[in-house]
Amino acid sequence: MPLTIRDLPKEKYVLPGNAACPGCPEAMGLRYVGMALGSKAILVIPAGCTSIIQGLMPGSGLSFPIVNVAFSSADAVASGVAVAKELIAEESVVVVWAGDGATADIGFATLSGAAERNDNIIHICVDNEAYMNTGIQRSSLTPLGAWTTTTWRGKTEPKKNMPLIMISHGVPYVATASVAYPMDFIEKLRKAASIKGFKYIHLHAPCPVGWRFDPSETVEIARLAIETGMWVLMEAENGKIRISPPSKPYIDKNRRKPLKEYLERQGRFRDVSNELIKELEKEVDEYWELLIRLSSQ
Amino acid sequence: MERAEYLLPLSRPKVGVQGVTGSWRIRKPTINYVKCIGCGLCWLYCPDSVIDIEDVGSRFRVSIDYTYCKGCGICASVCPVKAIEMVKEV
Numbered sequence: 001m002p003l004t005i006r007d008l009p010k011e012k013y014v015l016p017g018n019a020a021c022p023g024c025p026e027a028m029g030l031r032y033v034g035m036a037l038g039s040k041a042i043l044v045i046p047a048g049c050t051s052i053i054q055g056l057m058p059g060s061g062l063s064f065p066i067v068n069v070a071f072s073s074a075d076a077v078a079s080g081v082a083v084a085k086e087l088i089a090e091e092s093v094v095v096v097w098a099g100d101g102a103t104a105d106i107g108f109a110t111l112s113g114a115a116e117r118n119d120n121i122i123h124i125c126v127d128n129e130a131y132m133n134t135g136i137q138r139s140s141l142t143p144l145g146a147w148t149t150t151t152w153r154g155k156t157e158p159k160k161n162m163p164l165i166m167i168s169h170g171v172p173y174v175a176t177a178s179v180a181y182p183m184d185f186i187e188k189l190r191k192a193a194s195i196k197g198f199k200y201i202h203l204h205a206p207c208p209v210g211w212r213f214d215p216s217e218t219v220e221i222a223r224l225a226i227e228t229g230m231w232v233l234m235e236a237e238n239g240k241i242r243i244s245p246p247s248k249p250y251i252d253k254n255r256r257k258p259l260k261e262y263l264e265r266q267g268r269f270r271d272v273s274n275e276l277i278k279e280l281e282k283e284v285d286e287y288w289e290l291l292i293r294l295s296s297q
Numbered sequence: 298m299e300r301a302e303y304l305l306p307l308s309r310p311k312v313g314v315q316g317v318t319g320s321w322r323i324r325k326p327t328i329n330y331v332k333c334i335g336c337g338l339c340w341l342y343c344p345d346s347v348i349d350i351e352d353v354g355s356r357f358r359v360s361i362d363y364t365y366c367k368g369c370g371i372c373a374s375v376c377p378v379k380a381i382e383m384v385k386e387v
Contacts, residue, residue: 005337005350005357012346016365017313020344022321023369027344055314063310182341208369216370216383219342 003183008035018061020053023215025179025205025222026126027053030062032182033095033124036189040093042081043067046074046107048099049133050126071106074098075114078121086120093193096123100141101131104160115169115198122192122199125162128207136210143230144283145276147268148210154271158283163202167236172197175235178204180222181246184233188244191235204231212267221265229256229284232291241295251292259284313365318345322368324383326361332380333359339372339381348372 013034014020020027026049033041043066045051051068055061069077074096082094098107103125111123130148131137138148138155141162145154166174173195177185185203192199206221208214213221225231226246233244243251250256259281263269272280335356340348347366350357361372373381 005341006352008341010350014344014346015310015312015314016345016347016362017315017318018345019315022344022367023371024344028342031344031346054308055311057306057308059311059314060308061311061314214370216374218344218369218371219375 003186008186009038011038013063014053015061015063018053019055020049020061021209021215023208023218024049024053025128025207025218026050028179028182028218029124029126029185029203029205030064030097032179032185033097033189034064035182036186037093037095037193040091040193041065042085042092042094044069044074044078044081044094044096046096046098046102047071047133048102048126049128050097050099052133071102073110074102074107075110075119075121075123078123079114079117079119082120094121096121098123098125099131099133100125100127100129101139103127104140104162112169115166115171115200118171118197120196120198122189122201125200125202126205127162127202128205128210129159130207130210132207132210144280145269145272147212147271154269154276161287163200163234163236166200166202167239167241169198170239171200172238173199173236174202175200175244176202176204176231176233178222178226178231178233178246179206180219180226181233184244184246188235195237210268212270213265217265221262224257224262224265226250227257228259228262229253229288230259230262230280232288234291234295241291243291243295251288253285253288317364318367319364322363322366323386324368324370325363325386326366326368326370326372326381327384328359328361329380329382332378334378334380335359336377338375338377342371342375344369344371 233247347362
């Protein structure tokens with residue numbers, strides 16, 4: 001049976017008056033983590049926007065148990081926490097809540113290590129496609145053509161495909177999610193929590209500050225990413241890829257909205273040329289073809 | 298316990314850790330209760346947990362905590378019946 005709003009717990013895990021920017025997708029995502037896992041969740045948070053959302057000591061804007069760690073060590077610390085909890089036989093779900101920098105760039109070594117050891121943790125990559133916390137610098141997950149403060153004329157390299165890299169690690173569960181589809185994200189989180197071993201969830205999170213759009217449009221932009229096919233919701237259990245229901249209509253190329261609709265709503269794509277849009281479209285089509293081929297096997 | 302608090306930099310959950318964030322607001326979400334169908338989508342998407350819903354049978358009664366609402370306007374944009382209007386603050 002599909003989840004409804006009535007089924008969701010109403011406790012607050014992101015407290016009002018935290019330090020997030022207006023329209024923050026990370027605060028939204030953290031609320032969904034709270035709704036999905038409740039008090040069983042233990043968060044390990046490396047440097048990033050979420051450390052800011054928590055606010056200044058001695059107060060915290062989040063009511064999860066949290067370990068704040070150095071940028072590159074999140075997954076290693078989480079592995080330790082998970083083992084310690086298992087030793088004292090306490091039921092818990094250890095979650096690494098890391099940004100795209102702490103997942104694909106700086107933290108990749110420990111992430112890959114924990115995945116290889118198949119440690120019992122969930123790694124959530126909150127992908128806002130640049131280092132937003134330090135002032136919008138490019139990361140390896142910034143898409144082709146996007147403006148950042150270190151790519152003034154648009155990024156010249158395409159986005160690294162993290163979900164497929166994680167599937168290649170041979171971990172039991174890999175999924176992608178979006179803040180515009182909370183029920184899908186919550187269901188995936190609960191499924192991940194029920195599986196033993198390393199789980200990876202890649203959450204697409206449009207950032208109003210870095211992507212240059214109005215804070216009220218966070219959900220619309222995230223939804224457009226799905227509707228144009230730029231971001232695909234899928235899950236892979238033991239390497240078997242399945243496209244998730246919200247993305248299913250867009251398997252048919254003709255039902256996808258034109259990519260331009262998604263790009264022109266964001267200031268970071270203001271200067272992209274028509275050739276670059278064509279290149280991005282080609283990238284999207286190729287990724288879909290690959291996914292369809294992999295999921296039909 | 299007190300000794301541990303002193304030795305470790307521990308934080309405790311606190312509402313309003315960044316002060317009264319309602320003062321950041323430049324547009325104020327106002328609910329038109331005649332139009333509101335009580336679906337609860339604004340509660341689901343509000344990033345700051347400032348929208349509260351109360352189950353009143355078949356629908357939800359929605360209220361906004363203006364002390365901490367930052368006025369991002371996501372509630373107004375996701376409302377299926379456009380019952381939330383963003384009104385400019387003075």
